[in-house]
Amino acid sequence: MSIQQLFYTLQLADNALINGHRLSEWCGHGPVLEQDIALSNISLDHLGQARSLYQYAAAQMNALPMDAKLNLFASVALNDKISKGETIEEDDLAFLRDSWDFKNLLLVEQPNEDWAYTIVRSFLFDVFNLYLFNSLKNSKEEQIAAIAEKSLKEVTYHIRWSSEWMIRLGDGTEESHRRLQQAFNDRWMFSGEMFEASNADKEMLQEGIGVDLTLIKNQWQQHISKVVEEATIMLPTNNWMQTGGKQGKHSEQLGYLLTELQFMQRAYPNMEW
Amino acid sequence: MNLIKKYYYGDIPEEKGGQDKSTAHDHSKEWPMWEVFIRSKAGLDHKHAGSIHAADAAMALENARDVYTRRMEGVSIWVVESKHIHATESAEADAFFEPANDKIFRHPTFYNLPDEVKYM
Numbered sequence: 269m270s271i272q273q274l275f276y277t278l279q280l281a282d283n284a285l286i287n288g289h290r291l292s293e294w295c296g297h298g299p300v301l302e303q304d305i306a307l308s309n310i311s312l313d314h315l316g317q318a319r320s321l322y323q324y325a326a327a328q329m330n331a332l333p334m335d336a337k338l339n340l341f342a343s344v345a346l347n348d349k350i351s352k353g354e355t356i357e358e359d360d361l362a363f364l365r366d367s368w369d370f371k372n373l374l375l376v377e378q379p380n381e382d383w384a385y386t387i388v389r390s391f392l393f394d395v396f397n398l399y400l401f402n403s404l405k406n407s408k409e410e411q412i413a414a415i416a417e418k419s420l421k422e423v424t425y426h427i428r429w430s431s432e433w434m435i436r437l438g439d440g441t442e443e444s445h446r447r448l449q450q451a452f453n454d455r456w457m458f459s460g461e462m463f464e465a466s467n468a469d470k471e472m473l474q475e476g477i478g479v480d481l482t483l484i485k486n487q488w489q490q491h492i493s494k495v496v497e498e499a500t501i502m503l504p505t506n507n508w509m510q511t512g513g514k515q516g517k518h519s520e521q522l523g524y525l526l527t528e529l530q531f532m533q534r535a536y537p538n539m540e541w
Numbered sequence: 542m543n544l545i546k547k548y549y550y551g552d553i554p555e556e557k558g559g560q561d562k563s564t565a566h567d568h569s570k571e572w573p574m575w576e577v578f579i580r581s582k583a584g585l586d587h588k589h590a591g592s593i594h595a596a597d598a599a600m601a602l603e604n605a606r607d608v609y610t611r612r613m614e615g616v617s618i619w620v621v622e623s624k625h626i627h628a629t630e631s632a633e634a635d636a637f638f639e640p641a642n643d644k645i646f647r648h649p650t651f652y653n654l655p656d657e658v659k660y661m
Contacts, residue, residue, distance in 0.1 A: 300572070302593050302604035309607050429603065436596070 460509025
């Protein structure tokens with residue numbers, strides 16, 4: 269167990285939670301009932317993955333000595349619990365950490381905007397997840413391998429869903445094609461961060477727990493190119509990429525998201541329902 | 542105000558498309574309706590579960606999966622566009638079904654079955 273392994277687990281968990289929350293915002297607002305339910309199902313898959321990962325992260329955190337875990341995160345509420353010697357649970361990691369404690373990709377915190385932006389974000393992330401989990405199922409760390417194995421089936425369906433929508437919109441009407449291309453161009457700069465190795469990524473690769481992101485990048489690029497071609501849109505030529513999410517430097521969007529996501533636990537600490 | 546919407550199923554002309562006739566707005570851009578049949582486990586029949594809207598067969602299968610099998614209800618799904626279902630008219634129900642009412646001898650209850658035959 270190491271702090272980098274905890275951070276690595278949180279990278280995975282935060283991606284799942286924030287992406288799942290974003291998709292859940294569509295609940296009750298979907299363009300048709302069937303797609304509303306489809307998105308809620310996918311959202312719940314991500315939240316399920318997040319729960320498994322947070323449980324594992326909480327166990328790792330509780331095993332750390334006091335001086336290692338106190339002030340590991342900036343959140344006053346979390347440190348207050350730790351200093352009292354309380355056991356940290358999955359909900360504490362989800363609801364009590366602050367924006368700069370989160371290690372999710374900038375991509376997943378970007379707002380839904382419209383159907384095209386939502387599809388593009390899901391598509392870019394789903395393809396990444398497919399190759400990430402496919403590789404993680406061989407992780408030396410049993411817990412991570414087991415979660416990857418279970419998630420893989422869900423992710424395979426997510427890709428099917430988002431890829432088909434990429435093709436429907438891109439190869440659809442003139443308006444849907446234009447709006448998908450616009451969304452793809454606008455979200456493209458958030459795709460580079462997926463393959464940028466953080467300290468946690470590097471250390472976990474060395475220990476056989478993590479994955480080689482350069483390999484995943486190749487697989488991801490090939491997969492993306494194929495669907496983009498079928499969707500008759502263009503890959504953006506601008507390759508300037510945003511960075512920062514894995515280091516806790518987030519866009520303002522995450523702040524608004526967490527305000528809503530964490531409201532109940534912040535206003536009514538330890539409430540259950 | 543017309544509060545009761547009337548839907549037509551079954552043998553109806555293509556141009557009506559099984560649509561709600563009581564509202565005035567344009568349905569021509571809506572996705573067609575599909576009937577969903579679910580097999581709950583291997584060996585059992587596919588049973589009608591309900592209907593969904595979808596743009597094509599691939600989307601219909603996915604929508605059916607998301608709407609009707611999210612609580613482990615099925616292992617196999619059939620979908621068929623609703624316009625391909627032909628149904629009896631309720632006005633003709635008497636002619637279709639009543640003649641069978643007084644012919645109970647068609648049930649195999651008048652035969653003596655050997656005890657070994659358990660399922661008839």
